[in-house]
Amino acid sequence: MQFTIEDRGTYTEVVANGRLNMVSAPTLRSTVDEAVGAGSRHIVVNLASTDFMDSSGLGALIGCLKVARQAGGDLRIACAQKQVQMVLELTNMNRVLAPYATVEEAFARD
């Protein structure tokens, strides 16, 4: 798993490549922590190339959401693949956090 950060002007895109699982969850946490610490308060996690997510990965996303909210910003997710969608539904997490179809749409209406 590898995370890349791109500044998109009004928001920051975090691209998550590979498997977002218990092994990579702590890295996602520190990546987002750093980005928020550096002043990016609006974050979109791009899951287009995340082919697997487990509940530790999802737990890390929630932890990151809290970090962004407490900094006065927000964290959104986009481009969830089928398996990720299933995990969101299985855990009922889609009641709280729903993915946007594209990265651009995530903060488009703000």
Place this chain on the structure above:
Amino acid sequence: MNAFWVRLLVVLTVILGINYIAWRWLESLNWEAWWIAVPLVAAETYSLIDVALFGLTVWRVKRRTAPEPPVGATVDVFITTYNEPVEMVLETAEAAKRITYPHNTWILDDGSRPELQEAAEKIGVGYITRGPEWANRPRHAKAGNLNNALMSTSGEFLLILDTDQVPDPRILDRTLGYFNNRRVSLVQTPQYFVNVPDDDPLGSQAPLFYGPIQQGKDGWNAAFFCGSNAILRREALMQLGLAGYVKEVERAVTAALKSAGAAVRRARKSPEASNPLVTRLLDDVEKAVTAARAEKAAGAPLAEVTYRVRRSVDNAVQQMVAADMSAMEADLAEIAAMDFGSEPGVAVPDNLDQAVEQLSDRAWSPLGALESVQAVLDAISVDRDDEAQPVMPLATISVTEDMATSMRMHAMGWQSVYHHEILAHGLAPEDLKTMLTQRLRWAQGTIQVLLRENPLLKKGMSLVQRLMYFATMWSYLSGFAAVVYFAAPIIYLTLGILPVNSISFDFFIRFLPFMIVNQLLFAVVGRGVSTWRGQQYSLALFPTWIKACTTAARNVWFGRPLGFAVTPKARQDGGPSWSLIRPQLIVMVLLVLAAVVGIVRLATGLNEPLGTFVNVFWVVFDLIVLSVLIKAVKYEGYVIEERKADAVHD
């Protein structure tokens, strides 16, 4: 042990028990003395239910042989500590390092001791302590300690060890194989103590629990998590945490949206509301909340609903501040235009936008004046700001996080395993005071779970799984029954008042067969292990059990603190402390006095011979039960004798 004979004895015990109790309720009650007759028959009914639940538990005792462990599983070994001596932590950590299956060892230090951190680095094990996010938030004791560590580690499986539980090198090789079944989330092994003499004065070993009871629960897929010497699947814990998070956020947002209307109405009546700007702000808040309710009802994700509320309120606040500022600007310009010459100039703020943003910030916002509105708006949130971590995998509803956690895992459809082999050697308390604190804590935790998440009403578990959890909780109510059992003979012997119509042939023919078969059941199930200590303590510690029930109920229903104390691991010196068992000593004196008075009354013809005989017999039994405490008070700690065999008797 032959399952057939156990089941036959269970069936006989229940039939004979019902035969006796039905007769007691229907035929034998002395209604003139209802104040003792009814409590006594209720206590006897309690005991019958207890025995029946025990019978159900041992109906399907499961004996397992360990499957081969998988290759390449990742494991974190967690040693939880708070204030135990550094040497003790290190001894366990060194033993954990020697576990043969590949793993990472971590010391979870809730005491944040620099010397322990240094020592951990020296011996090459990980060291984890709470981060700044835990400051000023509930710490949730051991559950919080474990939850914190779960966020910064990544093993697929977690072996949890108390500081005083020294693991055997084979502990993972013997247990990981069960996880080849992908639905298994927990493998619990026995807790066994090496510093306990053969006569076990403090009743530390629990051979019946870490034996037929856990094996029986395992037969029903209901083996409990007992806090230490257990291996857990991270995925299952995280799922629990996520499910709990969604539930909690849903509950909190629903409640906050509900109470927001009332908070705004109250704010409108406050003196601040005379300001038209405030009125407008309150209008905006109300609008935002109404919109949020509609969105939520339409099924919009809560992250968006809550974000939009915050956005609209922030905008409204900014507009209000901006309006204030431009008025101020106009005033300042006017003042400047008056031109007082020699007076130092009044400067207009250079960067008005920045000033507006700063003054609109949460801490400086004019909404701060309307505290109740601010509080409600803060609660319309998905970040669980009241907790250090939004996701709490181990249950935090009880001081015994273990039982609550495994119950929730069972309710989610996960399976558990009890592996009956001693794979860790622990230390038990060596003095009565510490032991009492520990028992009180276990009982309080169990009752908390009963009151917060009654297993009988818990969705997702089978009926017998529910009963297995309920059985353990039920057994902690024994304190109330014990008081009645002690009171009944005292009342008869001193006052001549019998709770039954008469002690007659009818009584014996029903009571004795039940009692005999019941004791036979215990003997067969507990074959070879001593269950007597356990029976003694379940009655003798009645003040502890009652205190646990009352404090836990006050805690759950009225939010009072439990008076929770971490069990000290080192012996607290200072000679026998009789004051610890004052209520029991009083009961013992009363029992002896009652026997003397009873015999005098018999001699003077005031009491009948049979009643006196039965009740004196009962007094003697009670005294034998309570006598364990005398031994316990005088116990001066463990002196090394011959070490006991390492294997659990089988």
